[in-house]
Amino acid sequence: MGTKQLVSTTINGEPRQFICEARQSLLEVLRDEVGLTGCKEGCNNGNCGACSVLLDGQPVNSCLVFGLEVDGKEITTIEGIAQGGEFHALQQCFLEGAALQCGICTPGFIVTAKALLDENPGASEEEIRFQLAGNLCRCTGYDKIIRAVMKAGEQMAETAAS
Amino acid sequence: MKDFEYSAPDDLQTATALLAEHGERARVLAGGTDIIVQLREGLCSADFVVDVKNIPELMALDYRAKQGLTLGASTSCSQLYEHPDLATAYPALIDAARIIGGWQIQTRASVGGNLCNSSPAADTIPPLLVHEATCLIQGQAGSREIPASEFCTGPGQNVLQPGELLVTLQLPEPAANSSSAYERFIPRNEMDIAVAGAASWIQLDASGQTIEEARIALAAVAATPVMATEAAESLRGKPATAESFAEAGELAKNAASPISDMRGTAEYRVHLCSVLTQRTLARALARIQEAGS
Numbered sequence: 361m362g363t364k365q366l367v368s369t370t371i372n373g374e375p376r377q378f379i380c381e382a383r384q385s386l387l388e389v390l391r392d393e394v395g396l397t398g399c400k401e402g403c404n405n406g407n408c409g410a411c412s413v414l415l416d417g418q419p420v421n422s423c424l425v426f427g428l429e430v431d432g433k434e435i436t437t438i439e440g441i442a443q444g445g446e447f448h449a450l451q452q453c454f455l456e457g458a459a460l461q462c463g464i465c466t467p468g469f470i471v472t473a474k475a476l477l478d479e480n481p482g483a484s485e486e487e488i489r490f491q492l493a494g495n496l497c498r499c500t501g502y503d504k505i506i507r508a509v510m511k512a513g514e515q516m517a518e519t520a521a522s
Numbered sequence: 523m524k525d526f527e528y529s530a531p532d533d534l535q536t537a538t539a540l541l542a543e544h545g546e547r548a549r550v551l552a553g554g555t556d557i558i559v560q561l562r563e564g565l566c567s568a569d570f571v572v573d574v575k576n577i578p579e580l581m582a583l584d585y586r587a588k589q590g591l592t593l594g595a596s597t598s599c600s601q602l603y604e605h606p607d608l609a610t611a612y613p614a615l616i617d618a619a620r621i622i623g624g625w626q627i628q629t630r631a632s633v634g635g636n637l638c639n640s641s642p643a644a645d646t647i648p649p650l651l652v653h654e655a656t657c658l659i660q661g662q663a664g665s666r667e668i669p670a671s672e673f674c675t676g677p678g679q680n681v682l683q684p685g686e687l688l689v690t691l692q693l694p695e696p697a698a699n700s701s702s703a704y705e706r707f708i709p710r711n712e713m714d715i716a717v718a719g720a721a722s723w724i725q726l727d728a729s730g731q732t733i734e735e736a737r738i739a740l741a742a743v744a745a746t747p748v749m750a751t752e753a754a755e756s757l758r759g760k761p762a763t764a765e766s767f768a769e770a771g772e773l774a775k776n777a778a779s780p781i782s783d784m785r786g787t788a789e790y791r792v793h794l795c796s797v798l799t800q801r802t803l804a805r806a807l808a809r810i811q812e813a814g815s
Binding site for chain 1: 523524525526527528530551553554555558559561562563571573575600623624625626627629630711712713
């Protein structure tokens with residue numbers, strides 16, 4: 361086993377520290393060291409997006425980031441999306457719109473879609489499909505996912521306007 | 523993955539010293555979207571990984587009118603397309619940066635890394651070629667500059683020697699009445715590796731009717747990205763029309779020497795060279811016209 365280093369980060373708004381080997385990915389660290397099992401290993405090579413988290417606000421494949429690279433950075437995972445015991449609009453719309461079946465792609469989709477809608481709540485269907493191209497789903501055929509993201513976007517835009 | 527020693531130097535000298543000291547046992551880490559996969563799958567091996575994202579020269583992104591673009595080797599694709607001026611100045615490069623993988627890849631993957639990974643199918647290399655990019659390479663002995671067109675020497679191979687690091691790419695200020703475009707063919711809508719790709723750059727004369735200068739580069743149709751020099755030269759002095767572009771497209775085929783593999787046949791790739799060359803020439807022309815109006 362290799363030498364381990366201490367990493368200090370902020371995860372879902374809370375300061376967190378962990379120790380890890382150089383070779384451990386952020387995905388491995390989040391799941392196995394920090395205990396946040398929401399992000400999933402789908403491919404481990406950056407193709408499926410099931411491991412998506414936000415790093416300093418930007419979507420990344422956590423399987424393609426080493427744990428040691430995130431020292432001093434902010435991470436948001438699916439566990440940090442609901443606020444104050446309330447679902448985010450995306451989570452509500454996914455549930456109401458049946459936008460998941462097995463659910464393994466869902467954390468990655470929600471985290472990435474949140475980053476998209478925070479920037480551009482009025483994103484068109486085409487823009488949403490393009491920006492979410494890095495998130496693959498084997499169950500739903502994508503349509504319900506896209507509708508849920510669009511609905512959440514409308515709600516977020518309305519809330520912002522009012 | 524085999525464990526390794528990770529370091530993240532914040533200056534160029536330390537980084538090159540580490541790379542020189544460890545030679546073939548060291549690998550550079552920028553965005554990680556190629557190297558981490560390769561390390562995990564055993565396609566390459568490292569005892570030392572040198573993270574170069576803290577080195578100021580490699581994180582530079584500096585565009586000035588009349589001076590052109592200094593692009594640090596570690597800057598990410600998303601940083602490129604979020605820059606307000608680059609889509610107008612180097613549209614082909616931005617076209618490519620927007621379609622490498624998906625959003626999660628683009629927030630990490632770097633143009634410098636795309637070049638150093640030296641896949642013949644790399645999307646950002648044809649745009650670098652048609653914009654006449656120069657590579658600044660630093661080693662322990664000193665630095666050297668080479669044109670991007672000489673950087674790749676074979677699939678996954680390039681001119682970097684052990685201990686050398688790509689620091690920046692320099693793109694000259696684009697000429698007046700010029701523009702560019704990049705397009706690739708893939709089986710899906712996003713995420714795939716190019717079956718074939720083409721970048722075109724054209725400059726029109728003052729009347730806007732005649733092509734003064736052109737450059738065309740192709741991806742995934744040879745052992746390295748290649749320039750379709752004959753096709754580009756044939757456009758000089760020609761009217762900027764679909765007919766001229768079709769002729770250039772035919773000539774572009776001669777620059778291709780593709781293989782048949784799981785992504786497509788050699789014959790189809792040759793066909794794509796012509797189609798993509800014509801489309802990117804037309805797109806570049808449309809961009810010049812939009813800018814003029």
